[in-house]
Amino acid sequence: MKLFDCVVTSHTEVAPEHFRLVLKNKELAEVSQPGQFVMIEVTETWDPFLRRPMSIERMFSDSISILYKVVGKGTKLLSSIRVGEKISVQGPLGNSFPIDLDFKDFFIVGGGIGIAPFPGLAEKIIRIRGGNLHVIIGAKTHSQVLCERDFREMGCRVYVVTEDGSAGEKGLVTDVLDKLKVEVHSVVYACGPIQMIKKVHQICEERNWICYASLEAEMACGIGVCLGCVVPVKYEIENEMMARVCKEGPIFDTRVIQWEKI
């Protein structure tokens, strides 16, 4: 993990209040893996003081991309950064998505901005494993469906689901996952609101599928020091049944989480 000065080479509003930011730095791009995240300095002033954690969406030869939603002060400031400006990025941080080549089918489930870490993962799975990659994209409404074209262009089988039924099926990503005929030796990768991940985990438990989830937590340091981002787990780390999302995660096998405590 290091600090990198990155140059903004593209910054586009891809949906209302949702942006894709491309950050050029060859060294950072070369060491980043799908599932890892970076801590971005959204302003050179002291307010807000803390960097903001963002998943790495995709890795290119000399840059990475970030897909983010404006939810508060930090992301609002980030959205005003212009092409050509420099930005300080700490990373890459955390673990990455495990890819077991023995799995028969691969399923990606992204709720809302939770789709952000998956284009890079899909690219990697397709590169090393070929097809059999299914992607369920969930959104509140049609204008917030993210990355559909990217996944289709990669050759993934894409299922779109919206809460208001304005695109794809009406309902939730978990409704679609529940109905799919999945082989036993399959893996589900999930990211989104915690209640969505909990439900995905329950579906996977019932069917004996493996689920790896990218969890979110409010983060201060991003490097395992402040203990501000812990989740309850079923194993002990340094005498505590707690894991740090920034250090042991953000990717967890959902069987290790103590869901009843969340």
Ligand SMILES: Cc1cc2nc3c(=O)[nH]c(=O)nc-3n(C[C@H](O)[C@H](O)[C@H](O)COP(=O)(O)OP(=O)(O)OC[C@H]3O[C@@H](n4cnc5c(N)ncnc54)[C@H](O)[C@@H]3O)c2cc1C
């Ligand atoms: C490992 C990791 C990866 C992430 N990847 C992405 C990503 O790819 N794209 C993206 O849009 N967002 C991502 N997030 C969430 C993102 O970090 C927060 O949305 C951002 O920090 C909010 O900053 P803000 O100053 O705009 O909002 P604030 O003003 O700080 O808060 C606004 C609202 O957002 C909530 N919030 C703040 N920080 C977080 C957080 N870390 N997790 C959940 N809720 C939060 C607050 O409780 C509050 O309700 C990620 C978070 C983590 C921990």
Ligand code: FES
């Ligand atoms: S953010 Fe400080 S320990 Fe995770």
